[in-house]
Amino acid sequence: GAGVSQSPSNKVTEKGKDVELRCDPISGHTALYWYRQSLGQGLEFLIYFQGNSAPDKSGLPSDRFSAERTGGSVSTLTIQRTQQEDSAVYLCASSLAGTGTNEKLFFGSGTQLSVL
């Protein structure tokens, strides 16, 4: 596609359930990022992929959060045993190189997660 695509756009779940969020980056972009945007907060960095590998997972808030990327393309962010504090907009971004030099990140529209 022309841009970064995320699905679902909205997800309402019950506390304790697992959820899976999907990100389809721009074709050819090797770097992929997940951020979390909570109400009144900035963007919290979660994880970065270069190709299929994730050099830095330290941003993940807890061991209930995991992410994978297969084929250097689509990524999924999984949250197990969701808690109410997980409610937020989860944004995915991709960039061409991920080298840290002039990182022009292209963002998807996000998944609004609501945990009841």
Place this chain on the structure above:
Amino acid sequence: GEDVEQSLFLSVREGDSSVINCTYTDSSSTYLYWYKQEPGAGLQLLTYIFSNMDMKQDQRLTVLLNKKDKHLSLRIADTQTGDSAIYFCAEDSGGGADGLTFGKGTHLIIQP
């Protein structure tokens, strides 16, 4: 660690200039960015400036960088209702594995 600070709200009249300010802490930042987020949408890159520059102009947008004071500003000339959005300042202090460090965003409110 790195920190990026912005005011949460700015209200201006339509047609006036808007100036959104940002301060950052990491002096090793190579690039600094301004992103715009409209309601229900992701972030869109507006403009960026290389750290060895002090000004960059792009149509109605002017970015000023004071590296000594670690202060970045975005000026929007002739502010229009379509400029109403949240504006995020970001730095690439870590780059790559650390992503960009974003401020909390400034809500720009346009008064008629």
